[in-house]
Amino acid sequence: MQEDKIIEVKNIKKVCRDKTILDIEQFAVFKNKFNFIIGGNGSGKTTLLNILSLVDQNYRGKLYYKGQEINKDEQNLKFRRNFSVIWQDPYLYRGNVFYNIALPLKLRDINQNIINKKVKEMAARLEIEDLLEQSAYTLSGGEKQKTSIARALITAPEILFVDEATTNLDEESIQFFNSHFADLVTDEMTVVMVSHDSRQIKELADQITLLKGGEVEITKTINNFNFELFGAGIEAPIAEIV
Amino acid sequence: MDYYTDAIFRALELIISLDPEVIQVVTTSLKISISSTFIASIISMPLAVLIARNKFKTKKFINIILNTMLSLPTVVVGIFIYSLISRRGVLGELDLLFTPIGIIMGQVILIIPLITALIRNVIFSMDEKLYKTATSMGASRSQKFKLLILEARYGIIGAVIAGFGRVLGEIGVSMMLGGNIKGVTRTITTAMSLETNKGRFAFALALGIILLSLSFLINFVTYFLQEGKDYARR
Numbered sequence: 001m002q003e004d005k006i007i008e009v010k011n012i013k014k015v016c017r018d019k020t021i022l023d024i025e026q027f028a029v030f031k032n033k034f035n036f037i038i039g040g041n042g043s044g045k046t047t048l049l050n051i052l053s054l055v056d057q058n059y060r061g062k063l064y065y066k067g068q069e070i071n072k073d074e075q076n077l078k079f080r081r082n083f084s085v086i087w088q089d090p091y092l093y094r095g096n097v098f099y100n101i102a103l104p105l106k107l108r109d110i111n112q113n114i115i116n117k118k119v120k121e122m123a124a125r126l127e128i129e130d131l132l133e134q135s136a137y138t139l140s141g142g143e144k145q146k147t148s149i150a151r152a153l154i155t156a157p158e159i160l161f162v163d164e165a166t167t168n169l170d171e172e173s174i175q176f177f178n179s180h181f182a183d184l185v186t187d188e189m190t191v192v193m194v195s196h197d198s199r200q201i202k203e204l205a206d207q208i209t210l211l212k213g214g215e216v217e218i219t220k221t222i223n224n225f226n227f228e229l230f231g232a233g234i235e236a237p238i239a240e241i242v
Numbered sequence: 243m244d245y246y247t248d249a250i251f252r253a254l255e256l257i258i259s260l261d262p263e264v265i266q267v268v269t270t271s272l273k274i275s276i277s278s279t280f281i282a283s284i285i286s287m288p289l290a291v292l293i294a295r296n297k298f299k300t301k302k303f304i305n306i307i308l309n310t311m312l313s314l315p316t317v318v319v320g321i322f323i324y325s326l327i328s329r330r331g332v333l334g335e336l337d338l339l340f341t342p343i344g345i346i347m348g349q350v351i352l353i354i355p356l357i358t359a360l361i362r363n364v365i366f367s368m369d370e371k372l373y374k375t376a377t378s379m380g381a382s383r384s385q386k387f388k389l390l391i392l393e394a395r396y397g398i399i400g401a402v403i404a405g406f407g408r409v410l411g412e413i414g415v416s417m418m419l420g421g422n423i424k425g426v427t428r429t430i431t432t433a434m435s436l437e438t439n440k441g442r443f444a445f446a447l448a449l450g451i452i453l454l455s456l457s458f459l460i461n462f463v464t465y466f467l468q469e470g471k472d473y474a475r476r
Contacts, residue, residue: 055377077382085378091371094393104379155380 006031006159006190007052012061014047014214022047022059022214029159034191034204039211045194046088046163048211052192053161054080081108084157088164090148092136097128097143100136101150108155122150125184127176142173149177153184160185162193166200178203245443252444253451264448271410271429274342278349279406286354286405287398290361291387295373308362311355316348316414323348324418340421345429348415353405360404364397365390396467403467407460411453 007029014022022044029035029052037045050056051063057072070076084104092100098119105115123129126146131139139147145165152160166174178199185191195201201208210217256264293304325331327338327347338344372393376386391398409415413431420427422436430449437446 050374053378055374074383077380080377081380083378083380085375087371087375087378089371091369091375093372093375093389094395107379107381107385151379161378 004031004033005029006066007192008064008067009052010062010064012048012051012059012063014044014051014056014059020214022051024048024061024214024216027209027216027219029190029192030207031190032187033206034193035207035209036201036205037192037194037209037211038196038201039217042213043211044214045211047214049085049161049163049192049194053083053085053159055085081155082158083161084152084155084159085161085163086145086149086152086165088167090144092139092144092147094136096133096135097123097139097147098132100147101132101154104151104155118154119150122154126150126180142169142176145169145173145177149184156186157189159190159192162191162195164194164196166195166197249444249447253447256445256448257451261448264445264452266425267428267430267433267449268452270342270425270427271431274345274349274416274427274429275406275409277342278346278409279353279402281346282350282353282357282405283402285350286357286361286401287391288387289354290358291365291390293358294362294365295390305362308355308359312359314352314355316352316412317418319348319352320415320418323351323415327419339419340423340427342420342427344419345416345427348419349409349412352412352415353408356408357401357405360401361394361398364394364401367397368394400464400467403460403464407457407464410456410460 005028009024009027012022012024012027013020021042024044027048037048039045047056051059054063054070054076057076059072063070065079070079093103101119101122102115105118110118119132120129123132126149128143128146128150131143131147136144136147145168149165166177169177174197178197181200182204191204193200193204207219207221209219293301293308323344324339327333327336327344329339338347368390372390373386376389381389411431413435416422416427416429416432417435420429420432422428422432428436430453434446434449434453437443437449
């Protein structure tokens with residue numbers, strides 16, 4: 001296994017009600033890179049992201065993290081704690097914004113003083129420090145997503161998974177996400193991103209994997225990604241393939 | 243008519259003057275009901291999560307049995323536990339018949355299906371994203387269980403209160419397993435039955451008013467928790 005591959009999957013197969021929804025022979029996530037997974041509806045993007053982030057462990061095949069095979073049981077908790085996920089439609093728990101951002105740290109038994117400091121810092125970076133005492137149920141879509149981003153980044157994960165984070169947001173929130181996201185991610189972080197947003201792909205992608213019908217159609221690094229293969233510019237290939 | 247009006251006034255007088263006999267019956271009833279609700283809740287909570295969150299072959303069958311047991315007659319539970327704790331029963335040597343523990347055993351069996359089914363429905367209705375998010379945040383299995391219980395807390399409290407209401411108002415189990423012994427196993431319902439037969443209508447009526455008030459309070463709290471401001475916001 002190459003050193004720059006942080007996650008590698010081999011012969012992954014996911015079957016749902018006798019229908020194969022994902023069938024990938026080989027796929028890798030590259031360390032400290034923005035790894036984009038693109039494809040149309042039902043192409044298996046989110047399914048693959050769920051498997052890679054260890055959220056879904058009901059699949060066939062093997063998954064390696066830094067060359068080590070990951071078990072599909074509770075023992076992989078130590079690996080899971082190196083990962084974070086930002087969902088398309090985030091779920092916020094009953095309680096205020098502070099509680100939600102602090103939750104991953106509480107689950108790791110971090111000292112309360114450190115939690116207070118980290119939450120305030122993270123909230124400031126996402127410009128939601130005024131919302132910390134507000135109930136999570138009263139937030140707008142954009143505020144909810146900002147809270148979920150803060151919650152995902154608070155543990156400084158080694159790998160950050162992002163599942164179409166801007167799909168349900170208004171234009172203002174999308175602009176905030178696009179202009180701030182690269183700054184929020186540290187150099188040590190590896191990002192796996194499912195996205196339809198051509199601006200994000202254009203500005204951030206190091207590696208693009210195109211899925212079609214649950215299979216990997218093509219994987220290219222952005223430098224030699226042949227856009228002309230699908231037409232001119234990056235919007236065209238996605239639109240055309242989808 | 244005067245008889246009834248007079249009885250109502252005397253009943254209210256008994257309540258207002260905190261009649262020792264009334265207080266004793268009410269406290270006995272509350273002690274037994276709170277104990278049985280507590281034990282049943284401890285058993286029902288993990289059971290409900292297990293049924294709601296896991297896939298297993300007998301799940302449908304268990305759900306049907308659980309739903310059937312919701313309408314379990316109190317006397318049937320009474321006979322079942324009686325057969326266990328009477329002198330000839332397997333637990334006969336423990337001398338539990340006509341003791342508060344005997345009633346508690348029966349009441350626990352009576353409300354486990356109710357509390358389990360209600361919590362199961364609450365867990366069923368929880369957003370699937372709750373579990374995915376907990377997993378992605380690095381929650382262990384026990385932490386996920388805690389998060390789930392915390393998220394469902396209002397529904398769970400509602401289920402527990404409903405169970406408490408059921409045992410507080412039941413008479414079959416208390417009568418058959420408690421024996422209506424004054425100061426020991428005499429509950430609100432068994433005392434009401436006995437005192438009415440003895441002609442102490444005002445005393446029975448006083449207990450009836452208290453039972454009705456408690457029932458109202460329980461329903462009020464349940465409604466507030468399940469349909470209240472916070473619930474509507476979800």
